[in-house]
Amino acid sequence: xxxxxxxxxxxxxxxxxxxxxxxxxxxxxxxxxxxxxxxxxxxxxxxxxxxxxxxxxxxxxxxxxxxxxxxxxxxxxxxxxxxxxxxxxxxxxxxxxxxxxxxxxxxxxxxxxxxxxxxxxxxxxxxxxxxxxxxxxxxxxxxxxxxxxxxxxxxxxxxxxxxxxxxxxxxxxxxxxxxxxxxxxxxxxxxxxxxxxxxxxxxxxxxxxxxxxxxxxxxxxxxxxxxxxxxxxxxxxxxxxxxxxxxxxxxxxxxxxxxxxxxxxxxxxxxxxxxxxxxxxxxxxxxxxxxxxxxxxxxxxxxxxxxxxxxxxxxxxxxxxxxxxxxxxxxxxxxxxxxxxxxxxxxxxxxxxxxxxxxxxxxxxxxxxxxxxxxxxxxxxxxxxxxxxxxxxxxxxxxxxxxxxxxxxxxxxxxxxxxxxxxxxxxxxxxxxxxxxxxxxxxxxxxxxxxxxxxxxxxxxxxxxxxxxxxxxxxxxxxxxxxxxxxxxxxxxxxxxxxxxxxxxxxxxxxxxxxxxxxxxxxxxxxxxxxxxxxxxxxxxxxxxxxxxxxxxxxxxxxxxxxxxxxxxxxxxxxxxxxxxxxxxxxxxxxxxxxxxxxxxxxxxxxxxxxxxxxxxxxxxxxxxxxxxxxxxxxxxxxxxxxxxxxxxxxxxxxxxxxxxxxxxxxxxx
Amino acid sequence: xxxxxxxxxxxxxxxxxxxxxxxxxxxxxxxxxxxxxxxxxxxxxxxxxxxxxxxxxxxxxxxxxxxxxxxxxxxxxxxxxxxxxxxxxxxxxxxxxxxxxxxxxxxxxxxxxxxxxxxxxxxxxxxxxxxxxxxxxxxxxxxxxxxxxxxxxxxxxxxxxxxxxxxxxxxxxxxxxxxxxxxxxxxxxxxxxxxxxxxxxxxxxxxxxxxxxxxxxxxxxxx
Numbered sequence: 001x002x003x004x005x006x007x008x009x010x011x012x013x014x015x016x017x018x019x020x021x022x023x024x025x026x027x028x029x030x031x032x033x034x035x036x037x038x039x040x041x042x043x044x045x046x047x048x049x050x051x052x053x054x055x056x057x058x059x060x061x062x063x064x065x066x067x068x069x070x071x072x073x074x075x076x077x078x079x080x081x082x083x084x085x086x087x088x089x090x091x092x093x094x095x096x097x098x099x100x101x102x103x104x105x106x107x108x109x110x111x112x113x114x115x116x117x118x119x120x121x122x123x124x125x126x127x128x129x130x131x132x133x134x135x136x137x138x139x140x141x142x143x144x145x146x147x148x149x150x151x152x153x154x155x156x157x158x159x160x161x162x163x164x165x166x167x168x169x170x171x172x173x174x175x176x177x178x179x180x181x182x183x184x185x186x187x188x189x190x191x192x193x194x195x196x197x198x199x200x201x202x203x204x205x206x207x208x209x210x211x212x213x214x215x216x217x218x219x220x221x222x223x224x225x226x227x228x229x230x231x232x233x234x235x236x237x238x239x240x241x242x243x244x245x246x247x248x249x250x251x252x253x254x255x256x257x258x259x260x261x262x263x264x265x266x267x268x269x270x271x272x273x274x275x276x277x278x279x280x281x282x283x284x285x286x287x288x289x290x291x292x293x294x295x296x297x298x299x300x301x302x303x304x305x306x307x308x309x310x311x312x313x314x315x316x317x318x319x320x321x322x323x324x325x326x327x328x329x330x331x332x333x334x335x336x337x338x339x340x341x342x343x344x345x346x347x348x349x350x351x352x353x354x355x356x357x358x359x360x361x362x363x364x365x366x367x368x369x370x371x372x373x374x375x376x377x378x379x380x381x382x383x384x385x386x387x388x389x390x391x392x393x394x395x396x397x398x399x400x401x402x403x404x405x406x407x408x409x410x411x412x413x414x415x416x417x418x419x420x421x422x423x424x425x426x427x428x429x430x431x432x433x434x435x436x437x438x439x440x441x442x443x444x445x446x447x448x449x450x451x452x453x454x455x456x457x458x459x460x461x462x463x464x465x466x467x468x469x470x471x472x473x474x475x476x477x478x479x480x481x482x483x484x485x486x487x488x489x490x491x492x493x494x495x496x497x498x499x500x501x502x503x504x505x506x507x508x509x510x511x512x513x514x515x516x517x518x519x520x521x522x523x524x525x526x527x528x529x530x531x532x533x534x535x536x537x538x539x540x541x542x543x544x545x546x547x548x549x550x551x552x553x554x555x556x557x558x559x560x561x562x563x564x565x566x567x568x569x570x571x572x573x574x575x576x577x578x579x580x581x582x583x584x585x586x587x588x589x590x591x592x593x594x595x596x597x598x599x600x601x602x603x604x605x606x607x608x609x610x611x612x613x614x615x616x617x618x619x620x621x622x623x624x625x626x627x628x629x630x631x632x633x634x635x636x637x638x639x640x641x642x643x644x645x646x647x648x649x650x651x652x653x654x655x656x657x658x659x660x661x662x663x664x665x666x667x668x669x670x
Numbered sequence: 671x672x673x674x675x676x677x678x679x680x681x682x683x684x685x686x687x688x689x690x691x692x693x694x695x696x697x698x699x700x701x702x703x704x705x706x707x708x709x710x711x712x713x714x715x716x717x718x719x720x721x722x723x724x725x726x727x728x729x730x731x732x733x734x735x736x737x738x739x740x741x742x743x744x745x746x747x748x749x750x751x752x753x754x755x756x757x758x759x760x761x762x763x764x765x766x767x768x769x770x771x772x773x774x775x776x777x778x779x780x781x782x783x784x785x786x787x788x789x790x791x792x793x794x795x796x797x798x799x800x801x802x803x804x805x806x807x808x809x810x811x812x813x814x815x816x817x818x819x820x821x822x823x824x825x826x827x828x829x830x831x832x833x834x835x836x837x838x839x840x841x842x843x844x845x846x847x848x849x850x851x852x853x854x855x856x857x858x859x860x861x862x863x864x865x866x867x868x869x870x871x872x873x874x875x876x877x878x879x880x881x882x883x884x885x886x887x888x889x890x891x892x893x
Contacts, residue, residue, distance in 0.1 A: 653815040
């Protein structure tokens with residue numbers, strides 16, 4: 001059986017779990033059984049993807065006699081699809097394992113279980129689709145399946161609103177993709193990617209298709225300003241689904257962009273790369289600024305996803321620019337960095353959402369102002385969450401550092417580009433990326449510090465208990481992957497080389513055989529990195545410090561009050577809060593960009609009421625783009641409403657007029 | 671085939687079209703029904719001629735159905751309705767006759783412009799027929815929207831359907847079963863329309879559709 005057929009069987013299996021969930025109904029056995037089944041299928045698909053990617057197998061394709069008559073449904077599994085299948089099914093497997101434990105807390109399992117498998121099936125189907133029709137169909141299927149999961153807790157009005165925003169943005173994105181693929185199909189004369197790839201398109205068509213793909217796939221991935229649905233929808237779902245939405249589905253969006261722009265459209269102009277790089281830079285900087293200012297833990301994580309998507313798009317844009325100039329090795333470096341970050345982000349964002357889910361199930365709180373001190377109550381969760389935070393903040397020797405470092409290496413190659421505009425613009429974006437990386441550090445110091453350190457800010461946080469074994473196992477597994485991919489990045493880079501070779505016709509030099517397992521992306525004289533050495537240095541120096549402290553320090557204990565910010569009160573209210581931690585960043589960046597408005601309402605002397613602090617943060621995307629758009633649509637809808645009350649004859653006249661106009665169009669522009 | 675055969679085919683098709691234009695400037699309902707009956711007769715002649723030209727005897731059945739149903743049964747019934755409703759003296763225009771005719775002429779020009787290049791390579795008989803047929807369809811629609819009497823709107827609809835038959839018979843090899851089903855659907859539509867017209871009359875004392883608007887429950891003036 002060819003590999004693609006095995007992939008399709010896995011998808012059928014995922015769909016089958018939806019049926020299984022319906023058949024089992026609300027029985028208690030349903031949760032472990034359904035998630036156990038998806039775990040097994042995801043592992044099978046993961047092994048398949050690994051086999052294709054590492055085994056260097058040639059692409060396999062198949063045509064199923066379903067779908068449009070005369071077209072059928074084309075499926076193809078090449079190394080790009082295999083890599084993304086690996087990301088998707090790794091996340092799916094971790095999420096299934098986590099959900100075996102976490103899903104028990106679900107109060108309405110029948111709103112989640114039947115859609116979980118189909119959602120995974122939809123994502124895998126997008127990766128295998130090899131013609132425009134089945135691609136769009138599976139894309140929409142994925143969107144709809146994820147929408148059902150977003151609105152699974154439908155009693156909360158905000159979730160319904162989030163679901164609506166998500167549906168609107170998803171339809172808009174699919175429309176853009178439909179137009180992009182339509183343009184390309186018209187040039188190729190057929191809907192298969194095979195034909196679109198070989199067809200020659202004019203530069204304007206290629207540019208339009210690229211822009212539409214950037215908007216369409218970017219709205220799924222979360223590019224600013226198309227990100228607005230993401231921080232609403234991702235936190236609304238149950239946490240294991242949030243992890244999939246944020247860690248995995250956004251990656252399917254990136255896959256859509258790579259498939260259409262890198263693979264189907266091909267090279268046309270280096271300026272396309274600039275557009276993508278600038279979009280990525282803006283997304284990275286704005287996303288992390290949003291994230292710093294959040295007080296809801298899951299929203300913070302969702303906004304941080306926006307930032308990481310920006311980093312990936314910077315890499316992709318650089319790869320486009322280098323490739324269009326025929327600089328294969330540099331393009332391969334940028335692309336490998338982007339794909340590596342795709343993998344890394346899927347791992348640590350899943351880990352962090354699992355941690356947020358663990359906190360949520362232990363305390364019932366997502367608001368960071370009501371958490372704190374959980375390191376004492378949930379020590380294991382705290383350790384894995386810390387590893388996730390360190391990875392996403394790009395601290396060596398963890399995996400987030402490697403991919404961001406490689407992205408910077410690609411940015412440092414930008415003087416090679418012959419276009420002067422690119423020579424200037426790319427380093428500027430690099431500065432934005434550096435800003436984003438620093439702010440991400442602050443953001444996750446805040447996330448970890450406010451949630452796990454200090455003293456509990458509510459009784460729920462004070463009485464939290466550690467989560468179950470399945471959830472912990474899933475989180476530990478992901479934490480180990482973070483450490484391994486960070487200390488041994490050479491193996492990951494080598495595994496990515498078939499994808500880079502497929503898309504940029506060149507690859508990074510093989511890394512696995514280098515001495516001391518260093519990575520050298522370009523040349524020894526330029527830069528090299530060794531995660532393993534840093535890891536051992538940290539371990540050795542840490543152990544030595546501990547030994548020195550324990551052996552040489554005084555053994556006598558001294559009891560003293562804990563640090564209280566200089567206030568002699570022991571109330572938890574005197575601690576740093578999430579908003580007070582973010583205050584300096586908010587003051588510096590937020591006053592203009594986010595129109596932050598803070599008011600302090602102090603009681604007058606003698607007044608007995610409490611002081612109030614109010615803060616208003618406005619999203620510029622809503623203020624300048626979506627707000628006016630929504631108002632315009634409402635006004636137009638009010639006007640069009642009159643059409644509901646015409647006479648029959650006028651309706652007929654409208655139909656007639658439309659017909660005549662269309663005929664005139666045909667007659668004039670034949 | 672001699673050019674004369676084509677010319678006769680075109681003569682009949684053009685006759686159907688001219689009668690469509692005539693429908694547009696009839697003021698009285700009885701006259702509208704009479705012209706419609708005449709159009710059905712010319713249509714059946716055209717279809718009959720096509721059956722001879724194409725050597726397709728089943729088209730004769732089509733012509734026969736058109737003659738009996740649209741040339742005799744429907745006009746007779748419509749006359750009865752009009753007499754029963756006592757509207758045969760009414761003039762019921764929304765747009766003036768001259769303007770309607772101008773619009774009709776423009777529609778004919780548009781349909782010729784539109785169809786001619788599309789069917790360039792088709793059968794020469796079918797080629798002209800399609801342009802005429804499209805024009806007849808559009809004129810039927812125009813008749814429906816420029817009149818306010820329900821009976822005239824029914825006639826407009828039937829005349830539109832004549833255009834469809836004209837187009838269908840122009841193309842070679844239309845199976846009889848299609849024609850029969852179209853004829854039946856038209857008869858049924860006619861019955862439904864007839865019943866509705868009487869029900870409307872019974873309830874509201876008029877068949878002027880503008881008057882009916884007032885009775886629409888969902889109309890809200892403040893919007």
